[in-house]
Amino acid sequence: MSQTHRYQGPAFFSHGFRPFFLLSALWAGLAMLIWIAMLGGRAVLPVAFDPFSWHAHEFLYGYLGGVIGGFVLTAVPNWTSRPALAGMPLAGLVALWLLGRGAVAVSGLLDWRLVMLADLGLGIALCAYLAREILRGQHWRNLPVLLLIALLTASNALFHLDASDGGPAFEGIGLRLGLAAAVALISLIGGRIIPTFTRNWLAKRDADRPPAAFGRGDAVVLALTILALLCFIIQPQSAPTSWLMLAGGAAHLWRLSRWRGLATLPEPLLWVLHLAYGLLALGFWAEAAAGFGWIAPAAGRHVWLAGAIGLMTLAVMTRASLGHTGRALHAGGGTTALYLALAGSVVARLLAGVWPGQLWVLHLSGTLWLLAFFGFALLYLPVLTQPRPATA
DSSP, rough: HHHHHHHOOOOOGGSTHHHHHHHHHHHHHHHHHEEEHHHTTOOOOOOOOOOOHHHHHIIIIIIIIHHHHHHHHHHHHHHHHHOOOOSSSHHHHHHHHHHHHHHHHHHGSSSSHHHHHHHHHHHHHHHHHHHHHHHHHHHHGGHHHHHHHHHHHHHHHHHHHHHHTSSSGSSHHHHHHHHHHHHHHHHHHHHHHHHHHHHHHTTTTTTOOOOOOHHHHHHHHHHHHHHHHHHHOOOTTHHHHHHHHHHHHHHHHHHHHOOGGGTTTTTTHHHHHHHHHHHHHHHHHHHHHHHHSSOHHHHHHHIIIIIIIIHHHHHHHHHHHHHHHTTOSSOOOHHHHHHHHHHHHHHHHHHHSSTOOOHHHHHHHHHHHHHHHHHHHHHHHHHHHOOTTTTO
């Protein structure tokens, strides 16, 4: 009998996705409110980072770090058929994530080394857990996932090093390495789950043409992605990097076109995954446009950050929360509204970069972001905190 089956405590700590998804969504909304206050000149928190660096850090390492925690702790037991963490071990990992958020929030009062160690705790623990499970189960196929999460954790350390020099860490190599690791992770995991979920859904409807299976073309796309991201890390605004970004975006759109996305339009739980991957491809083009000087770099980068990462994680959180609590894999009107709100937030943020004088567009983007993530927390609160239905 698995540890999860023996667990008799609160449902909230029965599976990793429950606390991490709920707390991450709440933090995505709360951090946006704090960020808006910071832009207004109010010193809400005694942070050591400049406002822009704190904003970027708490999305990429705070929010995304928590979502990755929930994903890994939920997916790995399915990959390895080994017991899932529950109870006190899971609560301990949640405490590590909260410790990191608290340490960064008061980083202006602490030595930066202590803040960095506190902030790296969850990432290091997840890497150790994933490495143990891969070794025990001999699941070498998932080794790239471990390597990318380790890169993301290492980039967080570099971010703290960049910030300790007093410069804008959001422009440093640490953030670029972390963003590249996140984009590569979505390219890898998205390439697994999107065609698989689409294939399973179409098979139930007797579709005559399933999504294309992984082949040499996909391998070429991933190789091109790695090359483009390496150049992005080293020389983000150079002409060769911009041309590679253009090629990378086209390659990912070609890959996405083979997964039958249009056939999934009746089911928002599926088309949102295709849309998020499409934003990943467009993010390459946005970085190219920023490199050529056509749009502001911050606006272009939000296509990856808020668009690809934000929408993909929201899609995964909703699907996993429904599926792992025995509910139907169908997005109702409320969940669909969450997707549309976040997509609208991304469009508005990009437009704000094109029309820098139109502050109302920025306000619209922030409002839609709050609706998406606070809306998820409200709508999925009973799903994530209550026991699995007896009929499921």
